[in-house]
Amino acid sequence: MLDVIRAAGTISRVGLVKATGFTGATISTVVRRLIDDGLVLESGRAESTGGKRRVLLQLNQSSRFAVGVHLDHAGITYVLTNLGGSVVARMSRAGVGTDDPAVIMERMATEVDALIDGAGVDRSRILGLGLVAPGPMNQISGMRVSPPTMRHWEDYPLASALETATHLPVVLDNDATAAALGEHWSGDVGGTSTFAAIYMGTGIGAGLVVNGITYRGASGNAGEIGHICLDVNGPACWCGARGCTEMLAGPGAVVSAARADAALARAAGLAESPERPRWLADFAAITRAALRGDARAKQLLENSARHLAIAARTLANVMDLEQLVLTGPSLAIAGSIYLPVVRDELDRAFFSRATHSITVRLSRSAATAPAIGAAALVLQSELVPLREGLRLPDNLGDAEPTGQPTSR
Template sequence: MNVSGPARVTHASTRAAVLDLIRAAGMISRVGLVNASGLTGGTISTVVRGLIDEGLVAETGHAESTGGKRRVMLQLNHFARYAIGVHLDDARITYVLTNLGGAVVARISRAGAASEEPAAVVARMTREVGALIDSVGVDRDRILGLGLVSARPSEFGLELERATGLPVVLDNDATAAAIGEHWSGGVGATATFAALYMGSDIGAGVVLGGTTHRGPSGHAGEIGHACLDLDGPPCRCGARGCLEVLAGPAAVVARAREDRALTRAAGLVGGRTRPATPVATDFAAISRAARQGNARALALLERSARYVAAAARTLANALDLEVLVLTGPSFAIAGSIYLPVLREELDRAFVARGAHPVSVRLSPSAASAAAIGAAAIVLQSELVPRTQGLRLPDDLAADEPPVFQHAR
């Protein structure tokens, strides 16, 4: 795979490309769209007029004058459309309603569905999605669809679509989190980055030059199965010494249960025996103990962080990453312990550090990243489907003055 050339994003249609340019730029003029897209002024005018008529784009003011006529600025009408994202796991079901820009308008979290039958889970999600919509009072015809991410999304997708009457799209949690970061502007429009996701397991969503990379089977970014010890313990994937079995949340919890003092301090259930509580719940309890100064808990998490950092370095080297975002519910509670360890590792041993650093940061919405990303997948698939077509350039608004004056 060659990622050394200019980063580009391709779109399925002219309309999709123009809408994505406006989204990524935040504010841009028609002239800026012509320069960024390579389309003619007439084509841009026609497409923009259609987007304004649909209510998706609004004229929002003027650029600062540079001596000629001030350019009218365009931006997304963020409240023209909405999307719902649902993250289903054993510990929690998280629901979000986002606007067109990916900002969360409403959010609810409910108990997980570890022991429920699929039909009961679908019925419950349908009621809770209805409650989410009703809490905001948004018209259903302005909701583009529902994104569902879980370990087994196909088990629920079709039935949920029938029950809610909304189009449903499916994906995995790590990829969804990466798309959410990209759509909401958390990273550059054409960046090469990964969202390192840690909930009950560890995975990575990969975006290369602004385009999500899933691989032919949708399993790109399975960093949890990077081998870090050839003679290590067996993993469910069939290999030995994978990151997950050495240092994932389940491994941390298992080691904590072997320590009676830590079991008591963290309030874990069952000691050495496997508790009924989900892994993510027990991992959160250990993380809280570490933050409260428990040295045993802190040592376990720091050990885990060193393994995660080694795997992250391998991922960064293989893909020449510019940005690594830590996200997911386990990073939401333990990110302050993991973040400095990963930063130190990538500052010290990233192969291309002489050319550029890897920016490592914690997502501000790590706890609900998968649900937010699920909604972003709906927005992306409905509004800016990407395929062979027009390209999104690296510099979206280089011709625009940096200061804007809004119309009054």
């Protein structure tokens, strides 16, 4: 319900009737309650359609808030969003590094406090905290399989620890999935039923949102397009396969190819074999060189884009997507180079293109997308009734009675 109002931006009660299928009576009482709770505001009138003018409703954006935290090796990003998913306050702090989880927990609690206090938001209006991190997350406890750099976090009871530290309800998820959800809430995805966010950071992943809820797969690993084969004869990957997207299109591949080219490395200003690889800075430098017109840099990036585009098409074909968003740190930098290539690939060879188009766009907040998505997780869990589990049909006995009267 709230989700419908949010997705529509502004909508009347009659509009809600059509959108939800509920009766006018139901809508009336529900909306009444939402207004009483301060979640929804009446915000004007629509033009008459022959009778009484419709009263337009919209979310009271600043009635409730959610905290989103993106936990990563390189940095922790905090955002405070309102009900609409718009960022009210944002903060970036040092990453996890090799610190002990318990230490980080304490630090996060104080930093979250700082975020909330800095924005001047009443704590009672905060619905909860969403925490996302790389790798699949166990919904209840914490990380199942963590990337090498965060190995010591494995099986740490993230949710419960953070709940006691911050006194806020905590929900967990994978960062790519969160990024997709964030786009669904903050971006103008509208009523799109199936879409994905391709997230390119160090690795390449994708988050999937189907009918407004995230698709996680059996173990939270869904959307793993970083390790699908684009070339049977391609280079071997650490995952056990060959020709994976990550090997052919990943920022790591781009950076190491640039390093191998002495002239390019010099032109782009890459540090020569630094002790600590700063791939993101290097990737940004290569992008700048390409935008300046450096042919070799441009070729490198377009090669990467071409491969990413093919992975995107695979994802779009398998999931039969309507919309695709490019996001993540790497695409925040080089998105303008990747976007046309991906668009072209899908225009040319998306399997269902005859039936329906697929729109591709860049995220407007690629760098903070996962954190925003983390907050969106909270918004969703609080506002969208999750119809999990099996429920009873409405008409169990009405299936073609064969003579016996259905006793009521």
